[in-house]
Amino acid sequence: xxxxxxxxxxxxxxxxxxxxxxxxxxxxxxxxxxxxxxxxxxxxxxxxxxxxxxxxxxxxxxxxxxxxxxxxxxxxxxxxxxxxxxxxxxxxxxxxxxxxxxxxxxxxxxxxxxxxxxxxxxxxxxxxxxxxxxxxxxxxxxxxxxxxxxxxxxxxxxxxxxxxxxxxxxxxxxxxxxxxxxxxxxxxxxxxxxxxxxxxxxxxxxxxxxxxxxxxxxxxxxxxxxxxxxxxxxxxxxxxxxxxxxxxxxxxxxxxxxxxxxxxxxxxxxxxxxxxxxxxxxxxxxxxxxxx
Amino acid sequence: xxxxxxxxxxxxxxxxxxxxxxxxxxxxxxxxxxxxxxxxxxxxxxxxxxxxxxxxxxxxxxxxxxxxxxxxxxxxxxxxxxxxxxxxxxxxxxxxxxxxxxxxxxxxxxxxxxxxxxxxxxxxxxxxxxxxxxxxxxxxxxxxxxxxxxxxxxxxxxxxxxxxxxxxxxxxxxxxxxxxxxxxxxxxxxxxxxxxxxxxxxxxxxxxxxxxxxxxxxxxxxxxxxxxxxxxxxxxxxxxxxxxxxxxxx
Amino acid sequence: xxxxxxxxxxxxxxxxxxxxxxxxxxxxxxxxxxxxxxxxxxxxxxxxxxxxxxxxxxxxxxxxxxxxxxxxxxxxxxxxxxxxxxxxxxxxxxxxxxxxxxxxxxxxxxxxxxxxxxxxxxxxxxxxxxxxxxxxxxxxxxxxxxxxxxxxxxxxxxxxxxxxxxxxxxxxxxxxxxxxxxxxxxxxxxxxxxxxxxxxxxxxxxxxxxxxxxxxxxxxxxxxxxxxxxxxxxxxxxxxxxxxxxxxxxxxxxxxxxxxxxxxxxxxxxxxxxxxxxxxxxxxxxxxxxxxxxxxxxxxxxxxxxxxxxxxxx
Numbered sequence: 112x113x114x115x116x117x118x119x120x121x122x123x124x125x126x127x128x129x130x131x132x133x134x135x136x137x138x139x140x141x142x143x144x145x146x147x148x149x150x151x152x153x154x155x156x157x158x159x160x161x162x163x164x165x166x167x168x169x170x171x172x173x174x175x176x177x178x179x180x181x182x183x184x185x186x187x188x189x190x191x192x193x194x195x196x197x198x199x200x201x202x203x204x205x206x207x208x209x210x211x212x213x214x215x216x217x218x219x220x221x222x223x224x225x226x227x228x229x230x231x232x233x234x235x236x237x238x239x240x241x242x243x244x245x246x247x248x249x250x251x252x253x254x255x256x257x258x259x260x261x262x263x264x265x266x267x268x269x270x271x272x273x274x275x276x277x278x279x280x281x282x283x284x285x286x287x288x289x290x291x292x293x294x295x296x297x298x299x300x301x302x303x304x305x306x307x308x309x310x311x312x313x314x315x316x317x318x319x320x321x322x323x324x325x326x327x328x329x330x331x332x333x334x335x336x337x338x339x340x341x342x343x344x345x346x347x348x349x350x351x352x353x354x355x356x357x358x359x360x361x362x363x364x365x366x367x368x369x370x371x372x373x374x375x376x377x378x379x380x381x382x383x384x385x386x387x388x389x390x391x392x393x394x395x396x397x398x399x400x401x402x403x
Numbered sequence: 404x405x406x407x408x409x410x411x412x413x414x415x416x417x418x419x420x421x422x423x424x425x426x427x428x429x430x431x432x433x434x435x436x437x438x439x440x441x442x443x444x445x446x447x448x449x450x451x452x453x454x455x456x457x458x459x460x461x462x463x464x465x466x467x468x469x470x471x472x473x474x475x476x477x478x479x480x481x482x483x484x485x486x487x488x489x490x491x492x493x494x495x496x497x498x499x500x501x502x503x504x505x506x507x508x509x510x511x512x513x514x515x516x517x518x519x520x521x522x523x524x525x526x527x528x529x530x531x532x533x534x535x536x537x538x539x540x541x542x543x544x545x546x547x548x549x550x551x552x553x554x555x556x557x558x559x560x561x562x563x564x565x566x567x568x569x570x571x572x573x574x575x576x577x578x579x580x581x582x583x584x585x586x587x588x589x590x591x592x593x594x595x596x597x598x599x600x601x602x603x604x605x606x607x608x609x610x611x612x613x614x615x616x617x618x619x620x621x622x623x624x625x626x627x628x629x630x631x632x633x634x635x636x637x638x639x640x641x642x643x644x645x646x647x648x649x650x651x652x653x
Numbered sequence: 654x655x656x657x658x659x660x661x662x663x664x665x666x667x668x669x670x671x672x673x674x675x676x677x678x679x680x681x682x683x684x685x686x687x688x689x690x691x692x693x694x695x696x697x698x699x700x701x702x703x704x705x706x707x708x709x710x711x712x713x714x715x716x717x718x719x720x721x722x723x724x725x726x727x728x729x730x731x732x733x734x735x736x737x738x739x740x741x742x743x744x745x746x747x748x749x750x751x752x753x754x755x756x757x758x759x760x761x762x763x764x765x766x767x768x769x770x771x772x773x774x775x776x777x778x779x780x781x782x783x784x785x786x787x788x789x790x791x792x793x794x795x796x797x798x799x800x801x802x803x804x805x806x807x808x809x810x811x812x813x814x815x816x817x818x819x820x821x822x823x824x825x826x827x828x829x830x831x832x833x834x835x836x837x838x839x840x841x842x843x844x845x846x847x848x849x850x851x852x853x854x855x856x857x858x859x860x861x862x863x864x865x866x867x868x869x870x871x872x873x874x875x876x877x878x879x880x881x882x883x884x885x886x887x888x889x890x891x892x893x894x895x896x897x898x899x900x901x902x903x904x905x906x907x908x909x910x911x912x913x914x915x916x917x918x919x920x921x922x923x924x925x926x927x928x929x930x931x932x933x934x935x936x937x938x939x940x941x942x943x944x945x946x947x948x949x950x951x952x953x954x955x956x957x958x959x960x961x962x963x964x965x966x967x
Contacts, residue, residue: 199950213942213943213948216899216903216942217939219942220939377783380779384775387763473853477856490847491844493843502841514838516829524837
């Protein structure tokens with residue numbers, strides 16, 4: 112029994128790392144621009160289609176395809192910020208939400224038109240099969256997901272703490288006005304934040320592809336859980352997003368195994384409601400006071 | 404009479420209002436002045452229950468104001484305007500004023516049925532709003548969104564919204580800030596008229612404006628009361644002078 | 654109310670009332686088109702309800718199909734198993750949906766905009782999942798067929814009857830909503846959207862008003878859902894869900910938020926597009942999404958705003 116629970120937990124962590132990566136992207140974007148990117152999943156999915164095309168049509172090796180996806184995602188983020196969101200920087204939250212929702216619809220729709228909704232398989236060539244360690248089955252896929260999460264999180268943290276541009280991003284989060292006065296190139300920093308944010312979603316999508324297959328709505332489930340993870344993390348804390356994602360992955364896996372998989376999302380939202388009742392700013396969130 | 408005793412407001416480590424006392428009689432125009440950051444707006448916020456009070460008491464004719472929530476103070480007779488005109492751009496000018504009268508209206512969702520009782524309430528409210536709008540020369544703008552009006556008119560509307568509910572205490576936060584010279588006399592007259600029936604506590608920086616209309620000025624700095632009295636007296640009070648002109652703060 | 658709007662309203666009602674007679678000349682396809690337009694009237698009610706919540710009260714709702722679905726299932730269950738009449742079913746659908754909306758209405762008072770959006774998204778998903786899972790009540794993925802709809806005791810057989818009932822409901826909802834908007838509560842909704850602090854200073858109870866906005870919106874959407882159950886004769890989870898939410902969302906955004914006429918205009922455009930593009934998967938989604946993006950960037954007041962600007966300058 113313990114074996115089974117541990118196995119479930121492990122699988123949950125692996126799945127959760129996908130939620131965490133997507134949530135990390137959401138939080139990076141939100142921290143810099145106070146916009147929740149409701150199109151995060153769709154953008155990652157679009158990048159995955161690029162990887163898919165490179166793999167199947169151009170027959171490139173997997174690492175190149177992955178790189179292609181990452182670059183595409185980064186580019187999408189930069190373009191969306193500079194060409195679209197930059198225009199409505201001062202608009203109320205509702206307007207920005209509406210924009211990202213419109214983007215979500217547009218991206219999913221366009222890819223639906225071009226590729227249809229038939230699932231296209233995409234596997235990550237790993238070379239090694241599952242390994243048995245201490246009675247637990249370790250799938251290389253799971254290890255890669257967790258490893259990438261750790262690497263990217265640490266990389267991101269390092270970026271924010273040690274580089275100039277990372278510092279700029281933190282400054283913008285704290286006080287956009289002061290940052291501008293100090294000469295920080297807001298536009299460039301925001302574009303970078305969006306690029307990184309969407310890129311993280313792209314990585315998550317590519318990693319998810321072997322399980323979900325490549326379809327226009329492949330990321331719909333993951334992005335919903337990513338929202339929840341980001342909220343649990345207070346939508347400001349990177350560590351919170353990672354922890355939230357991992358914990359959520361484990362919880363969802365347990366719900367799937369012991370309760371009803373078809374009700375997993377409902378149960379998760381029920382839990383979220385309870386948590387938000389007690390802590391309306393999320394588990395790690397801090398309330399910002401507005402001056403009258 | 405509005406009685407404020409020992410009110411202290413803290414934000415984290417900062418004490419914005421410090422053991423503040425003030426008595427505001429039932430009618431007249433009373434000014435609250437002080438350098439930027441003195442705590443004047445915070446005091447108004449405390450009186451209108453927008454921020455919480457750490458210590459002290461606030462009573463209006465025996466009614467404990469601190470026991471009320473922010474949406475209950477207007478019913479107790481305290482109305483206020485804002486430093487930056489907080490008008491409702493979604494509504495028209497006249498509708499903005501009608502919100503000011505909500506405290507006297509009782510229509511709930513049965514308004515969807517527009518029953519005779521609702522109709523007469525709306526008609527009466529419209530009449531009151533029209534009267535005030537005409538007095539303030541805003542009648543022509545009544546169906547426009549305040550967002551389309553010059554800022555001075557928005558400030559005027561903000562003040563009008565507070566006045567229309569016939570409050571006992573009218574708290575005005577820098578009502579003249581942002582007004583042009585042409586717009587100032589209108590508001591001046593409005594405030595003086597209001598001061599006949601109710602108590603007006605007004606935050607203001609321009610001494611010249613106050614000299615004519617305020618019967619008493621209270622000077623505030625670092626959250627404390629520093630001087631209080633008729634304008635002529637306060638103006639020459641050494642403490643006040645030091646607050647405004649000296650390089651070392653009081 | 655301007656003369657122009659009066660004329661438009663009367664024209665709309667007149668055209669709608671006469672449409673079935675016009676359609677009779679088409680012959681075989683008449684039933685299909687009566688269905689399409691009746692459905693449009695029902696969706697317009699939902700768009701009005703969503704506009705009341707998002708456009709007027711400024712509360713983000715990404716799960717509106719949930720309110721709609723609760724009303725639809727309530728009506729289906731009441732009518733099919735308990736022979737309840739259309740009118741009572743509609744009222745029950747509206748009331749139950751309003752009650753269920755408290756699940757998101759109460760949290761709405763304490764949550765920031767984005768969180769509310771995500772919570773409402775969860776509500777829509779949860780309603781969908783529960784409808785699918787609780788098959789003893791809802792028939793699961795098989796759904797519920799309605800066999801004996803009656804209107805004040807009279808069995809409704811013909812599509813024409815449903816058409817006029819739908820039109821009547823839309824007109825009634827328009828009148829009720831318009832009344833609400835020009836009285837105290839309607840103004841309070843706008844006030845809490847524009848400035849909570851000023852609204853509170855004027856005595857508007859913020860939390861209670863937000864909950865009321867949800868309740869009113871859910872009631873209307875539930876009412877529409879119940880009517881939809883009778884129109885379609887069938888309810889199943891596949892009819893509801895995120896796709897439907899996005900459609901309603903598009904109707905309100907494209908038509909112009911904060912306006913009844915905008916909601917109706919948006920419904921005509923969006924539903925028209927949906928019907929026209931039904932054979933190509935993804936097409937309507939892409940077009941609607943693209944239009945929403947364009948609207949947000951270049952015409953934030955939607956179609957209504959564009960027409961008003963044209964009227965002012967032209």
